[in-house]
Amino acid sequence: MIQIKDLHKSYHMGSNSLHVLKGINFDVKEGELVSIMGSSGSGKSTLLNILGMLDEADQGQYILDNVPIKNLNEKIAAKYRNEFLGFIFQSFNLINYKSALDNVAMPLYYKGVKRKERNDTAMHYLEKVGLADWSHHLPSELSGGQKQRVAIARALASDPKVLMADEPTGALDTKTSYEVMELIQGINDEGKTILVVTHEHDIAQMTKRIVNLKDGLIIDDKKVQQVRASEYV
Amino acid sequence: MFNIERWQEIFETLSKNKLRTFLTGLSVASGIFILVILLGFGEGMANGIKKEFEDDASNRIHVWTEVTSKEYKGLNPGRYIQMENENYEYLAKKYEDDLEYKSAIYRIWQGAVNYKTESGSYRIEGVLPDFQFIENAGITQGRFVNYMDQDGFEKVVVIGNKVKQEIFKNEEDPIDQQIQINGINFKVIGVYTDPGGDREESRIFTPISTAQRVFNGANRIRNLSFTLKPKATFDETLEASEQFVEEMQQYLKQVHTIAPDDMSAIGTFNTLEASQRYFGLIGNIKFFFWFVGICTIIAGVVGVSNIMLIIVKERTREIGIRKAIGAQPWSIIGMILHEAIFVTAIAGFTGLIVSMGLLEIFGPYLEIPYVINPSVNFNVALSTVIILILAGAIAGFFPAWRAVKIKPIEALRDE
Numbered sequence: 001m002i003q004i005k006d007l008h009k010s011y012h013m014g015s016n017s018l019h020v021l022k023g024i025n026f027d028v029k030e031g032e033l034v035s036i037m038g039s040s041g042s043g044k045s046t047l048l049n050i051l052g053m054l055d056e057a058d059q060g061q062y063i064l065d066n067v068p069i070k071n072l073n074e075k076i077a078a079k080y081r082n083e084f085l086g087f088i089f090q091s092f093n094l095i096n097y098k099s100a101l102d103n104v105a106m107p108l109y110y111k112g113v114k115r116k117e118r119n120d121t122a123m124h125y126l127e128k129v130g131l132a133d134w135s136h137h138l139p140s141e142l143s144g145g146q147k148q149r150v151a152i153a154r155a156l157a158s159d160p161k162v163l164m165a166d167e168p169t170g171a172l173d174t175k176t177s178y179e180v181m182e183l184i185q186g187i188n189d190e191g192k193t194i195l196v197v198t199h200e201h202d203i204a205q206m207t208k209r210i211v212n213l214k215d216g217l218i219i220d221d222k223k224v225q226q227v228r229a230s231e232y233v
Numbered sequence: 234m235f236n237i238e239r240w241q242e243i244f245e246t247l248s249k250n251k252l253r254t255f256l257t258g259l260s261v262a263s264g265i266f267i268l269v270i271l272l273g274f275g276e277g278m279a280n281g282i283k284k285e286f287e288d289d290a291s292n293r294i295h296v297w298t299e300v301t302s303k304e305y306k307g308l309n310p311g312r313y314i315q316m317e318n319e320n321y322e323y324l325a326k327k328y329e330d331d332l333e334y335k336s337a338i339y340r341i342w343q344g345a346v347n348y349k350t351e352s353g354s355y356r357i358e359g360v361l362p363d364f365q366f367i368e369n370a371g372i373t374q375g376r377f378v379n380y381m382d383q384d385g386f387e388k389v390v391v392i393g394n395k396v397k398q399e400i401f402k403n404e405e406d407p408i409d410q411q412i413q414i415n416g417i418n419f420k421v422i423g424v425y426t427d428p429g430g431d432r433e434e435s436r437i438f439t440p441i442s443t444a445q446r447v448f449n450g451a452n453r454i455r456n457l458s459f460t461l462k463p464k465a466t467f468d469e470t471l472e473a474s475e476q477f478v479e480e481m482q483q484y485l486k487q488v489h490t491i492a493p494d495d496m497s498a499i500g501t502f503n504t505l506e507a508s509q510r511y512f513g514l515i516g517n518i519k520f521f522f523w524f525v526g527i528c529t530i531i532a533g534v535v536g537v538s539n540i541m542l543i544i545v546k547e548r549t550r551e552i553g554i555r556k557a558i559g560a561q562p563w564s565i566i567g568m569i570l571h572e573a574i575f576v577t578a579i580a581g582f583t584g585l586i587v588s589m590g591l592l593e594i595f596g597p598y599l600e601i602p603y604v605i606n607p608s609v610n611f612n613v614a615l616s617t618v619i620i621l622i623l624a625g626a627i628a629g630f631f632p633a634w635r636a637v638k639i640k641p642i643e644a645l646r647d648e
Contacts, residue, residue, distance in 0.1 A: 049642045052557075054557060054640065054642040054645075055640060074637075075563075078561045081557065082558065082559020082560075083559070089645065094554075095551055095554060097249035102245070106555070107559055109238065110560045110561070110564065114238070115238060
């Protein structure tokens, strides 16, 4: 599903240059649940942003579902993001003046789906994350865990190939974190490929494979015995 | 533009952000409102000044005489110049083709008027039939003096509305009644009104031939009044009238032996010249209101730009989210512009309708000196609204363009 070869990325801040990714090689197969771990500054978020086409690599090869991702203009990047990817952020990034349902429906709006069908699909995914009763509430009326579940529903709404989660549990307490992980595991069980960036070991243990990053290089990449989040809930 | 999905999205965004929408709209609506009211008052002042010229024909040329100020051909200064019938007749004949209306005037400043037990003192003016049109006088009862009265030295008078109110107390029909002027009987043949009001209406007109004979005027006349036939343009008319005044003065100076450079002996007032000055003033007033109005619009445009800038800034994160979930750059710019244009258009037209409604409803009842019926040209107002909408769109475009250029990852970065 994802193939990466020799990926480099530097940030320039005035005269200083910061080499963040120093040649990453990394493959993800369909249906995998991978966690990318590392201390802050290890380059894990940068890697995820490049994978998510929110940022561009300086050099290296990135193939997503057999489509080479390079020299993208904004338009095509937007199209690929809409079709291939679903994002889950640490700070949820819901649009605060839209109801849960409208937030979930938004990727479909940009996909050009008609309103009626859009709302039906959005409702379906809200049911899936257990928030059907909250569909007309604004994000400000929801708890952190509920917001993240709305964000997950939104990420799923356009039926993407890969879900990218950047510290999905970073703003949540332990119990809520496990609930969210349970949901993510459930989605993975249905065959969706998911990448999770985290620095929490217990969260990483709930995935099927842990990739460890340090100073812009992969130092460790191993499959693990998945811990089911439902055991804790 | 006609995408229903886009409209739904915009209505939703606007209705969920009521305060923002309201403030943007308010600045646009108030800008248009102020401009329309200002332009309306400019027009009202122009109307008011125009009205000041309505009491006499606007192309009237009035001639009077005074004493000479310069010695000439052995004659001393300080000599009073007296015009006579033949002066009028010569001018009337010579310029027959150019003149529209013409009249000589013989005047008694204080005529003692009696009717039954009522009495009063009024100006008695001996005039020719044309004088009705020179004075812009309207006949409300009976008729004005005519050439038969003039030729027959008829003792008939046309009284002003004010005279009628004071002498006849509005009760009796004054037509065919006899009144005494300085003890002599005259028959009332008409009542006139004058846009100049009470002062102009407290006069009594009689044929000049009668006035000269009855009040010992012999062949003396006090004033000449003319109007010239209008030419194709105002400037040509003005030029012709100035030339006429010049030639008439030369003639009068020559026959009365006045120094050609004596400026005080013959007095003339050319209403056209004066009105040209006043129309110039109106032009200046209108220019001023336009200037203030355009400044208001510029302030409005700056206000709208500012609000657009803040809106886009405030929505940077939202734009980032939209991009992350697959919004095309142009769809975001389009969305922001669409919103901006929609809000400014609605607000602009609201301001336009409210202000024009105010002018239409209250304008005619406004009682401010020199301001009459303020109104505004609809097309002018409409174009300003369109300019404001365009300005709002342009003002919205640049920040939107910049916001779209920001990478989603930067827009989404946690504060």
